[in-house]
Amino acid sequence: MRKYLLTFVLTAASILMLTGSSVKQSVVIIKPVDLRAEKIEQFLADFCPQSPLRGKGEEMVYCADKFGLDYRLYVSIAGAESTFGKRYIKQTHNLTGIRNGKTPFVSIYDNIYQTNRLIREGKWYKKYRKTNKLEHLVYVYKGVPPYNRYINTLKYIFREVAARDISPKLPSGINLAGRS
Secondary structure (H helix, E strand, O other), X not given: OOOEEEEXXXXXXXXXXXXXXXXXXXXXXXXXXXXXXXXXXXXXXXXXXXXXXXXXXXXXXXXXXXXXXXXXXXXXXXXXXXXXXXXXXXXXXXXXXXXXXXXXXXXXXXXXXXXXHHHHHOHHHHHHHHHOOHHHHHHHHOOOOOOHHHHHHHHHHHHHHHOOOOOOOOOOOOOOOOOO
């Protein structure tokens, strides 16, 4: 799946304007835009509007990219472990249940970073990193069976986040056909 969609960056100087039969010369700049954080935000707004993870989609994408992991992994684990932050020990900021939720973090941002780092660098997750199969992550991360429900929860969240339809929005009054 492509991580990027193309959107048009249009400024007043670069809008193609057609007035009657005269055409004014202009430049249209096409710039790649990463909409993965917006997909996470839309998913959280739909499934858990009160989640403390709302507004942290860019951090999730940044950390996933930094550690070479799927951008949906953290939000999936947080969903399975704490229902996206509905149920966790508040003073620990541990939404991903590391060490049964008892490992304290400075902030939710720290939890996002450290969870991604643990999965990327922890020797226990070597098989997952090699295969990218959620089953290989869960056998180690969850530790204690049963695994199927947990695996299915992660897969469901992966699908739901990916399915968000985020279309680039053009400023009002802009018509790509060039007609007003």
